[in-house]
Amino acid sequence: PSILFGQATDVTHYEVHLQVSDSNNVIHVQELITVQFSGESNQLVLNLDDSDGETGMFVTSVKQDGQSVPYKHKAEQLMIRPSQASKGKQSTFEIFFKGVPKDGLVIGQNKFGDRTFFGDNWPNRAHLWFACVDHPSDKATVRFEVKAPSQYTCVAVGQLEKQESAEGYTTTTYFSQHPLPTKVMVIGLAKLVSEKLEIADGVPVENFVYPQDRQAGFHDMKVAVQPLEFFSNYISAYPFEKLYNVESTTRFGGMENAGCIFYDEGAVKGEGTMENLIAHEIAHQWFGNSASESDWPHIWLSEGFATYFTSLYLEHTYGKKRMQEQLKLDRARVLLFAQKVKTPVLDTISNDLMNLLNPNSYQKGSWILHMLRTKIGDDNFQRGIQTYYLKFAYKNASTADFITCMNEASGQDLTSFFDQWLKRSGHPIFKIEKVKKGKYEMLRILQMQEIPFEFQLEIDMDYPSGKERVFVEGNQRETIVPITIGQKVTTWEVDPDVKLLFELYSQE
Template identity: 30%
Template structure:
């Protein structure tokens, strides 16, 4: 059995994450978020009522949540008024009565304002306006731009999200649509996300979209797309069902109840990863399948990153290495360069640029460095050669299924690999994961 990783929780306003300790909070875990949102597209005005159900992991005379911007009107803890104050992106709460360790508790927060992304070293992240609509791109720290939360990847919770907006707009939230109620001029969309989900993987997409089915098995798969891009998107996503079948063959059963691809009318710099959903800018759709590898990459994140989530951001290669390796598997499956060929190409590219990054601990400034992605995939390819296909893919399926909806670390992955190999693998993993210099490619 793979050891499960628990979220770090050392303090009221720090998660203990080795890279982003100021995001997330200690002393409790959130089990469920219920969000009732009213959004006006034109003025970019969001009114929210958030109900957070949590469990105290220590006695709480005070605790904090992450929330960037907004005017907070009222806060209640366990039905009673709570004192609150703001400091940066922290909402500091002091309940009337301390919450005993081990006790369940309920927080209600009403807030209103103009949502805007959270600025930082990776640019603007979170709730953002489109030319005609809005999107959420929260990785890694953007969730507080639209709801109060414990913003750490290891604190996974269930969600119910209700969004009311003008009726001409389609609202897509990561989860299962459970109801849609149309009023005189607005429509309320209600989604349930029952699987444990990190805050950064919750998304809201609002636009003038048409929804078109892509495949029915093993789960409903669809695309939401502006009318002008429909034909090109349907061509580019024409092999969506085949991608799902291939990845299920390598990784095991798809971990969610749906998969939706959203194509925005605006251009985006990068695709956006969310739980059961991927978002692409219109610039990634050209009717020639130019960006098909990115479709596979984002789909693979549903297993690695979304279902199997890192317990700490320093382990991010476990997300990006697997998603990149899925691109190589798809290439081989569809008559492109084999995984061996792509490994050799990227090995030469990385070696030519010089290697100065430790994959298993790249540093906060380089969490999304190309080497994390490509060298992460090279590590997996080298492990495949080390173990052989039968053992390697049995390991991968076990990793995905044993840790379904859980959190993991690099150390846990190494332990799982050693169990499947039936021997110690420290001599293999150390140069690949913990040394900047590239080891020889098998």
């Protein structure tokens, strides 16, 4: 539910009937929006781009339960005055509008010069082509009924319900019985060929690619069943009716639209290089699409999770070394980003939502999950993930909700762990050197960043007699690590198993 201008409303269902043609880029829309009023409301505010004469939507009529009602449409808001006292009631608003979408439903040409229509809503561009409460906290079921020239294949979120053709046009209907956030509520229209994959765990999987990419695309997308099976086993049953993987023109590398993932056409090469991307987008079906962040500062609950679950998939499929390689790459990105940007993962300050797609949300979020798993153990971690997911499936969650689940699963109070990693910027920067105290040699670990972190670190000492692993815990500026008496150490390896997000201090 979302609170707008002090009025409590909750959209429960969108019914979007959309018509497109090949003669121009105008879309004609009849939309039915079911709204639950939880408070006394004398105004319903929806997001819908208004017309600037060239692009945007022009509303021709608004009705509430069949009766015309007054409305104002400006500054991307459609303000409707409900006709009757509405507290506790459910109403259906019928809105007619048309126009050329400025964005959101991207009408253009693909890399082969063919005309395509692809929804690309993230983060809040859905309202550029349909009226909605364009925020992840107001989730709703949706039915798309799309009428388009018959040369196009229509894909969308939800279950394919109906397909009828007449006079050169095909009308395709999809229904999502599960409430979705608008950011992943899309349709797509393009010349597409499709291939059904063997059903993974009862989930129908179908891949859609441009006809010219038939071989390359089907080859690259075949791998999709593997992460799907792994995540279903690790987390819980797949949340949606089906899984489509669709070649498209999204501005992102991939966009995790619910059960209808769009992959950028540039990623389709026929070289089998889409596995990580596919795993990431499929992981989002649980994290982001089903259990959705309640608000944008919690976006790491989407991106950090999708990133770490890709690493978990790599570990499961190719072994620990492969996961560690990925984590090292991710760590390098976090360190580089931290040189320029000093915001914490839980970023309540940034206004530009596109800027939230940064290494803090993705790689650092992923690293926090990895350190959490190391801290509480594999079993507790998996149980906590499952509890969190099942509790918030098809709903919204905040970071605090996740922490509560993890505290319960581990039997530990993880508040300070999450505080230092999520609410503080930066990471430990270690200066590690050999020092002599009296006749004893030891390693001294200095934390060079402003505020010391609480950390656990493994170091492999290279003794002439062989390697010896020491476990170090610290939370002070200086931590001393003894060297086994009688041994000489000249080299050591810090964090050999890639368990800590840290940086080695360098003078430059």
